Amino acid sequence: MAQKTAQTIPSKTHTREEVAKHTAEDDIWCIIDHKVYDVSDFLDAHPGGSYVLQQVAGQDATTAFYNLHRHEVLQKYPDLCIGTIEGEKSEVVDPQPGDLSQVPYGEPVWLTPQFKSPYYNDSHRALQRAVREFVDRDIYPEAQEKEADGTYISQELTDKMAASGNNLLAMRLGPGKHLENRGPLLGNVKPEEFDYFHDLIVAQELSRAKARGFQDGNMAGMMISLSAVRNWANDKDLMEKVTDECLSGKKFMCLAVTEAFAGSDVAGIRTTATKTPDGKHYIISGTKKWITNGIFADYFVTGCKTEKGFSVILVPRDDNVETKRIKTSYSGAAATTFIQFDNVKVPVNHLLGKEDNGFIVIMSNFNHERWAMACGVIRWMRTITEECMKWSNQRLVFGKPLISQPVIRQKLAAMISRTEACQSWLESITYQMNNMSYAQQNKLLGGPIGLLKSYATKCGGEVASEAVNIFGGRGITQTGMGRFVEQFHRTYKFDAILGGAEEVLADLGVRQAVKFMPKAML
CATH class of the missing domain: 1.10.540 (Butyryl-Coa Dehydrogenase, subunit A; domain 1)
Structure with a gap:
């Protein structure tokens, strides 16, 4: 897909009367946003068929175009523009790379010029x-x-x-x-x-x-695994080596904890790590499932059963590590993987944290992962809300913009409210993270972050559902104007499941709160 670039408009001007003369099958001009387009050679390439273009030959097609397309479509075909209408100026915003959205609620409050925030400098x-x-x-x-x-x-x-x-x-x-x-x-x-x-x-x-x-x-796999290496590696030289390899992009890594028998129930892990008789190596055998980035990973931060408990070990890829793609409801670009470890030999200095005490390694690592997932799904909610704001203002139904319908405004109000509430809670927790040590975060923020992620993904589901209804058939179509709405409706559940399911995290939040419940209140 071509990237968006500033459209260079030819300096030549035309009159509307001149445009009206170009209506032959092999000579079709039209006007969109005060600019003149020669679509004669585009008829066969037009995704919507040639007849649609023939219907607007010689006419101002601005309303018809924006009733079906976003401005970015014009940005993909700059060569079709042959000039402007004499004495007229373009009215539609032409966004460029790096631009902020001008759509209300298209950006968080801190990026909206009229508002202030205490958090950002x-x-x-x-x-x-x-x-x-x-x-x-x-x-x-x-x-x-x-x-x-x-x-x-x-x-x-x-x-x-x-x-x-x-x-x-x-x-x-x-x-x-x-x-x-x-x-x-x-x-x-x-x-x-x-x-x-x-x-x-x-x-x-x-x-x-x-x-x-x-x-x-x-690199989501790296984000949730290299952090565990840096915080818990016992061999500092190994830690620096792996860090340099991964942050330079030379090697890749993933977090390999989940199994067919153990998702949120980490204690149910069956992959084993058995020490060799000389005590210098672990022999690792077992399988992992739904592992993000596993297909192309060079290192696997792996949860294993050891003699007296659960341990986490950094496993380099070798011939005894087999990876297979798992097909999911989102793109294979995530490299979701099934992994089999077949007697993989790993030096004992690859242990992260203490042997048989790996739960603290995994659980402390979850906070940043879950927080980052909340960041992503909340931004997606805003993106989809913005898409619906644009669509409802440009789509004509029964001769009026869709936004004129009270029921549509109610849906938008709910989407905006959920998005802004989640963003505010996210920023509040982020402020706490900035003012706590790593140990304090592990002690105090596991519950709040779990509740935030659980609530945000539930809100994401509501936003996705409302958006599909606003877009109608386009909201269930993987191409065209509703493709991002369709994608979010299909994939928001990844955030609801990965890193801990909604119900598990909601329960975690309450259980952590109960730990701090003063007995004097009972």
């Missing part, structure tokens, strides 16, 4: 501008392509994200020492300035690639 704003432009120019085109054909992220894009002065791969892990000595980050943000609001910006802007499978395929 100039550094955050610089990063947001830089990441958005990078997403629009470099990630969005590939994301759409990979989402459609199911192939994995390219090495070229990976290298761009890893490059000095960009460091998007490193930023995926959040604040920390891994950002040191990497030079300035995207937007000239200093590594020591990078906090969880920068992290939130990266997570939400990346989701604007609008490709849910590719979104997970874009």
